Amino acid sequence: MAKKIKRSMIHKELRNLGSFVRFFAGRPSMKKFIRIHKRQVKWFKGRNITKKDLDLEQIYVDDCRVAIFRPKDLKPNAVGLLWLHGGGHVNGIPEMESDYFKKFLLNTNTILFAPDYSKSHQEPFPKALEQSYSVLKYMKDNASSYGINTDQLFVAGVSAGGGLAAALTLYARDKKEIEIAFQMPLYPMLDDRFTESNKDNDAPMWNTKSNIIAWKRYLGDKYQTDDVSYYAAPARARDFTNLPPTLTFIGGIDLFKDETVAYVNNLKAAGVETKFKIYEGCFHAFEVLSFWKSVSKDAIEFSLNGYIYATKNYFKKQKQ
Numbered sequence: 176m177a178k179k180i181k182r183s184m185i186h187k188e189l190r191n192l193g194s195f196v197r198f199f200a201g202r203p204s205m206k207k208f209i210r211i212h213k214r215q216v217k218w219f220k221g222r223n224i225t226k227k228d229l230d231l232e233q234i235y236v237d238d239c240r241v242a243i244f245r246p247k248d249l250k251p252n253a254v255g256l257l258w259l260h261g262g263g264h265v266n267g268i269p270e271m272e273s274d275y276f277k278k279f280l281l282n283t284n285t286i287l288f289a290p291d292y293s294k295s296h297q298e299p300f301p302k303a304l305e306q307s308y309s310v311l312k313y314m315k316d317n318a319s320s321y322g323i324n325t326d327q328l329f330v331a332g333v334s335a336g337g338g339l340a341a342a343l344t345l346y347a348r349d350k351k352e353i354e355i356a357f358q359m360p361l362y363p364m365l366d367d368r369f370t371e372s373n374k375d376n377d378a379p380m381w382n383t384k385s386n387i388i389a390w391k392r393y394l395g396d397k398y399q400t401d402d403v404s405y406y407a408a409p410a411r412a413r414d415f416t417n418l419p420p421t422l423t424f425i426g427g428i429d430l431f432k433d434e435t436v437a438y439v440n441n442l443k444a445a446g447v448e449t450k451f452k453i454y455e456g457c458f459h460a461f462e463v464l465s466f467w468k469s470v471s472k473d474a475i476e477f478s479l480n481g482y483i484y485a486t487k488n489y490f491k492k493q494k495q
Contacts (some may be wrong), residue, residue: 180378180428186456188468193458196379200214201388201400203385205265209296212266219270229273236313239306240291242269243321246280248332254285254486255314255323259343261334261460263381263389264295264363272333275459275463278479285329286321288314290465292339295392296354300407307343308350312439315353315493326490327490329357330419331482334381334431334460335389341409341438348417355419356491359482362425362459363435364389366410367399370433384429390392410434415445420489422481426457450481 185193201207232243245253246462257490258276260267269289279285292303311328319326332340337360347353364372367390376383391398394407405412421442425435432453454461454474462471 178426179375179421184428184456185379185458186454186470188422188456188463188470189461189465192465193379196458199378203382203388204462205296205388208263208265209389212262212268212294212296215262215268215271216460217494219268224276228277236290236310237306239293239310241310241313242289242291243286244273244276244280244289245286246284249286249322250284251322252284252324253322254283254329255318255321255325256285256287256329256331257307257314257340258287258289259292259330259332259336259339259342260289260450261332261336262294263385264300264303264335264339264393265389266294267335270275275333278475279331279482280406281484282479285437285486286323288316294424295389299395300393301404302340303348304342304406307339308346308353311343311347311353311355324490325493326354326493327356327486328353328393329359329485329489330355331359331361332363333361333463335364338365338409341365342406343492345409345412346406351494354491354493357485357489358419358483359422361423361478362429362431363409363423363429363438365408365433365438367394367400368410369402370437370461372428372433373430376428376430378430378458380461380464381430383430403463406484412441415441415447418442418445418447419429419491420485422478424452424454424477426459426461427453429459450477452477458481 292306326405340360462474
């Protein structure tokens with residue numbers, strides 16, 4: 176069993192915040208996650224989140240609401256970025272992460288499509304994956320209408336959204352209909368099975384108890400059985416070839432650390448160009464909760480610089 180996360184194990188810049196998050200997080204439950212989701216919908220959908228920087232459009236692709244964000248000075252041949260929000264598959268909406276992905280839009284020529292995919296208490300796996308793929312296909316099929324360069328379809332997300340992004344690249348690779356040029360699954364939720372870092376992990380923000388509840392709801396009776404698809408838990412994949420260049424980072428005490436390290440090692444072994452950093456002593460989503468801290472600024476800069484590099488260097492021609 177992994178050791179409990181003591182205060183001394185947390186990065187010195189994050190210790191007070193970690194104690195605060197732990198104190199107010201309370202005991203996780205599915206009912207609590209659903210209540211949080213309802214509050215997120217009520218709060219974020221009613222806010223003016225674009226301000227002066229971005230334009231926001233909402234469409235529906237099949238049965239999925241999609242928020243489309245673009246800078247006001249968007250130029251032709253833009254990168255098409257599919258952004259998948261976090262929330263453990265149990266809560267969250269795209270708008271809640273607008274401050275996060277805004278930096279990618281304001282520093283590159285990118286248009287971003289953010290699906291409000293179904294949560295597991297609405298419909299479990301594979302609904303979210305199927306919706307995400309439908310939106311990606313919509314982006315490809317309607318690229319000219321949005322000024323998207325079809326050779327630069329990118330996929331990214333954080334936490335459960337990062338895991339969904341990793342699953343989507345595997346799914347797209349296998350279906351052979353859409354080419355993804357780059358993926359950025361940040362501190363991704365990849366494996367329903369226990370690793371050393373997610374056993375008995377009580378780190379702030381997302382812990383083992385939360386993780387078990389979330390995976391059980393997402394997978395149902397297949398949870399931790401041999402019947403779990405690698406499209407649900409990408410760490411279960413055995414073939415990592417022909418996947419796009421990848422960037423990710425993880426906190427050293429994040430319960431997803433071991434599965435992320437294993438995923439990165441598998442990508443590298445398969446010859447996939449990969450950029451990766453571990454931030455020792457940092458817990459799940461630390462850079463969001465403490466964006467003003469130097470360690471968080473470093474993580475944000477790492478992902479931003481990596482994304483800027485990707486827009487200049489990673490292209491994948493679509494098959495006719």
